[in-house]
Amino acid sequence: MTRPTAFVMINAEIGEEEKVMKYLKEDLKVDEAYVVYGVYDLVARVSSETMKSLKDMVINQIRQAKGVRSTLTMVIVRD
Numbered sequence: 001m002t003r004p005t006a007f008v009m010i011n012a013e014i015g016e017e018e019k020v021m022k023y024l025k026e027d028l029k030v031d032e033a034y035v036v037y038g039v040y041d042l043v044a045r046v047s048s049e050t051m052k053s054l055k056d057m058v059i060n061q062i063r064q065a066k067g068v069r070s071t072l073t074m075v076i077v078r079d
Contacts, residue, residue, distance in 0.1 A: 002079065004054040005031075005047040008062055009040040009072040016067030017041050023065055028057065040072070051075075 033044040048054035
């Protein structure tokens with residue numbers, strides 16, 4: 001069975017992109033994270049053992065992280 005996975009698009013406060021990236025990679029140990037150009041500043045791929053723990057990671061850890069202004073989460077429903 002595939003682990004619940006989502007892509008999280010993140011808008012960071014101006015100048016905070018690298019700090020948010022470091023937090024995602026080092027503290028949260030997300031699967032992948034990239035600083036990007038466009039509407040969003042970062043894109044992260046996150047997965048967890050359960051949908052509840054995935055939701056908790058996105059809502060309680062990423063969205064509330066210092067330097068994060070807003071997010072858009074896309075949960076993968078089929079691969």
